[in-house]
Amino acid sequence: MRCNFISALLAILMMPDPACAENPAGHAKFHHFYRGLHQPGSGASCCNNSDCRPVPYRVTSTGVEMLIAGRWIRPPDVRTMEIETPDAGAHWCGIESREEALTFCAIIPRSGV
Numbered sequence: 001m002r003c004n005f006i007s008a009l010l011a012i013l014m015m016p017d018p019a020c021a022e023n024p025a026g027h028a029k030f031h032h033f034y035r036g037l038h039q040p041g042s043g044a045s046c047c048n049n050s051d052c053r054p055v056p057y058r059v060t061s062t063g064v065e066m067l068i069a070g071r072w073i074r075p076p077d078v079r080t081m082e083i084e085t086p087d088a089g090a091h092w093c094g095i096e097s098r099e100e101a102l103t104f105c106a107i108i109p110r111s112g113v
Contacts, residue, residue, distance in 0.1 A: 026054040033086050034093065039105055041078055046093040046105035057090035057108065064108055069096045075106035085109045 027034070027050065037046035046052060056067040064080060065072045075092070085091060091107040 027052055030054065030086060037105055039079065040081055051095060051104065052091060052093035054087065054089050055092045066090060066092050066106060068092060068101045073101050075103040079103045080106040080108060082108045082110055
């Protein structure tokens with residue numbers, strides 16, 4: 001019985017936020033770029049066909065920050081790549097919710113850092 005409850009709870013927690021379930025703005029335009037990206041260190045794909053998008057970014061004294069779901073987050077250094085991008089802008093791949101943002105890949109234009 002306890003296992004069923006835990007399984008059901010995990011299934012609910014893993015459900016995408018309806019506000020984030022659609023392709024984010026800009027994903028389709030850059031999908032050709034995203035599908036070739038792999039997470040640093042793991043080799044897993046950055047993109048699952050719906051989680052990458054161009055984003056505003058800034059460089060602060062503590063590192064790179066990206067504007068995700070209306071708030072500035074600091075993506076983990078191990079997930080951040082500095083590469084040439086098709087639009088010379090920053091891009092973010094991950095899952096956002098009202099409480100947090102889970103970063104798969106944070107892409108900074110080569111000349112941006």
